[in-house]
Amino acid sequence: MLNATTMTRYLRLIRILLGVSLQNETAYRFDFLTKVAGSLLNVCGELFTLWAIFANARSLAGWGPYEVVVLLGVFRVMVGLVGMVIAPNMRAVMEDVRSGGLDHVLVKPVSAQFYASFRNWVLFRGLDGLMGAVMIIVGCTLLSARVSLATLALFAITIAAGAVIIYSFWLILATTTFWFTRIANIEMVFWNVFHAGRYPLEVYQPWVRWLLTFILPLAFLTTFPAQALVGRAGLATLLTSLTVAPAMFLLATAFWHFGLRRYSGASA
Amino acid sequence: MKPLLRALAAFFRADMATMLQYRGESVLWAVWGIVYPAVAMAMWQAAANDPADGSRVGAFGRGGFAAYFLLSMIVGHLTTAWSAYEMGYFVRHGTYSTWLLQPLLPIWRSAAGNVAWKLFTTVILAPLWLFVALWARPHFDLDALHVVAGVASVLLAMAIAFVWDYIVALAAFWTTRTDAIGELWFGGMLLFGGRLAPVELLPGPLYYLSYALPHQWSLGFPTEVLIGHASPERITSGLLWQALWLVGGLALFRFGWRVSIKRYSAVGA
Numbered sequence: 001m002l003n004a005t006t007m008t009r010y011l012r013l014i015r016i017l018l019g020v021s022l023q024n025e026t027a028y029r030f031d032f033l034t035k036v037a038g039s040l041l042n043v044c045g046e047l048f049t050l051w052a053i054f055a056n057a058r059s060l061a062g063w064g065p066y067e068v069v070v071l072l073g074v075f076r077v078m079v080g081l082v083g084m085v086i087a088p089n090m091r092a093v094m095e096d097v098r099s100g101g102l103d104h105v106l107v108k109p110v111s112a113q114f115y116a117s118f119r120n121w122v123l124f125r126g127l128d129g130l131m132g133a134v135m136i137i138v139g140c141t142l143l144s145a146r147v148s149l150a151t152l153a154l155f156a157i158t159i160a161a162g163a164v165i166i167y168s169f170w171l172i173l174a175t176t177t178f179w180f181t182r183i184a185n186i187e188m189v190f191w192n193v194f195h196a197g198r199y200p201l202e203v204y205q206p207w208v209r210w211l212l213t214f215i216l217p218l219a220f221l222t223t224f225p226a227q228a229l230v231g232r233a234g235l236a237t238l239l240t241s242l243t244v245a246p247a248m249f250l251l252a253t254a255f256w257h258f259g260l261r262r263y264s265g266a267s268a
Numbered sequence: 269m270k271p272l273l274r275a276l277a278a279f280f281r282a283d284m285a286t287m288l289q290y291r292g293e294s295v296l297w298a299v300w301g302i303v304y305p306a307v308a309m310a311m312w313q314a315a316a317n318d319p320a321d322g323s324r325v326g327a328f329g330r331g332g333f334a335a336y337f338l339l340s341m342i343v344g345h346l347t348t349a350w351s352a353y354e355m356g357y358f359v360r361h362g363t364y365s366t367w368l369l370q371p372l373l374p375i376w377r378s379a380a381g382n383v384a385w386k387l388f389t390t391v392i393l394a395p396l397w398l399f400v401a402l403w404a405r406p407h408f409d410l411d412a413l414h415v416v417a418g419v420a421s422v423l424l425a426m427a428i429a430f431v432w433d434y435i436v437a438l439a440a441f442w443t444t445r446t447d448a449i450g451e452l453w454f455g456g457m458l459l460f461g462g463r464l465a466p467v468e469l470l471p472g473p474l475y476y477l478s479y480a481l482p483h484q485w486s487l488g489f490p491t492e493v494l495i496g497h498a499s500p501e502r503i504t505s506g507l508l509w510q511a512l513w514l515v516g517g518l519a520l521f522r523f524g525w526r527v528s529i530k531r532y533s534a535v536g537a
Contacts, residue, residue, distance in 0.1 A: 034447075034448045037448060038448055038451055041451070041452060041455060042455075045455050045458065045459060048459055048474060049459070049464055049465075051471055051474070052459075052464065052465045052469060052470050052471060052474065053311070053312075053315060053465070055469070055470075055471035056315065056325045056326060056469050057315035057316070057318065057321075057325055058318060058320075058321075059315075059318065060311065060314055060315050061314040061315075061317070188296060188300070189296060189299075192299070192300050192303045192304075193303065195303070195304065195307060196303070196307050198307075199307065199310070199311050199314075202314070203310050203311050203314040204310050204314075205310070208310070
């Protein structure tokens with residue numbers, strides 16, 4: 001199924017979709033500026049928060065200040081990823097299922113899941129990713145970290161797993177619209193809970209930790225990649241990431257196809 | 269006075285009906301008020317877990333933080349105001365023009381809606397608060413003075429939060445988009461208002477900045493009083509500050525309203 005020609009075809013498609021999104025975005029320049037300012041303020045707020053915490057405490061559940069900076073960096077990267085491609089597309093899916101516009105996705109001669117997941121890009125959200133990367137690098141430098149090739153590889157794997165997991169999670173959320181048609185403000189619920197990922201998982205009580213690992217897989221998104229980079233992650237983290245990410249992806253894909261069968265199209 | 273009361277009652281009934289219709293959405297907004305303080309509580313309790321510091325951060329132990337953030341959950345709910353968020357929308361869609369034609373200041377309509385939402389959601393939230401209280405095991409240090417002063421300071425805080433939020437919302441008459449400004453105002457509440465941390469724990473510059481803003485008087489201070497943390501001196505000076513911020517806010521609103529209304533140009537009429 002995934003041979004070289006289909007791969008290049010899909011990559012070219014992504015490039016075209018990116019170009020179209022960029023054109024759409026440049027039409028609203030003022031909005032762009034306010035959103036950039038909003039992102040910057042968010043980061044400032046997070047760093048102020050950190051200041052307030054570590055002005056009073058030496059460690060946060062065993063995490064030092066710079067380690068938490070790395071964690072916040074990973075959190076910001078995830079915010080960027082969700083804001084740039086995951087949320088805009090899933091929002092469109094939810095809207096399309098209700099309005100029947102999903103027809104336009106289904107008739108395209110490509111995988112519907114692929115097209116539905118990558119057709120909208122909000123490119124300036126990439127700025128969040130950039131800021132996150134800067135925070136990660138600064139945090140590591142201040143830690144004068146023992147960042148070896150092995151930890152880098154571990155980080156790359158865990159953060160990729162986090163990306164897959166958050167995509168799968170959103171796809172499952174979006175797919176539920178096939179049954180509920182209108183899920184009021186589900187996105188707001190997501191962002192609310194997502195904020196819990198700003199702090200290391202160890203902060204929470206064991207049952208909350210369990211909940212945030214296995215039910216709402218927040219741990220995979222921020223804590224695990226950050227742990228990997230600051231050298232606190234072991235083989236167990238790697239193995240869980242490597243199992244849970246593909247499992248979630250397969251589950252989400254299966255659920256999507258199951259949901260599609262319920263879809264009855266526009267004006268049906 | 270009587271027509272005003274009749275109008276307020278009518279707004280109140282209409283808002284109640286709307287909220288009953290859109291129960292889900294109304295409740296979701298309210299639940300946000302649970303998650304944030306709960307996360308902050310977990311974080312500060314974790315920070316207060318170092319036996320080398322006597323398992324305390326400043327004057328707060330685990331039970332103290334539990335009490336503080338439980339109360340900040342409740343006080344934060346009671347002092348919620350969201351005009352800064354929605355004003356831009358009402359101006360852009362021309363809704364505000366209709367309200368200006370009515371023989372009543374539109375702020376009254378918002379006030380009625382605000383109270384209606386709080387009553388409606390408090391009924392739903394009260395059991396959740398109770399659950400958090402049982403689970404977090406807060407430590408209170410109360411006497412009669414704190415309870416009486418606390419109730420007074422919450423009432424003042426509700427008024428301060430509402431009036432200052434409305435002043436910020438008036439910016440919509442200039443810019444028509446207030447989402448970013450609303451966001452900034454809300455961010456101030458997190459950092460300087462005491463949602464994220466008790467104000468006294470803020471590092472120097474942020475602490476002084478919190479005295480230059482109305483935020484701590486609409487959340488942090490009443491919370492401190494109600495858990496019995498505030499000293500009698502702090503209570504006296506705090507209530508005085510609150511009175512000042514309220515009077516100042518009302519004056520600024522009167523002035524700001526007169527200036528802003530001249531800037532108002534109807535959109536989508």
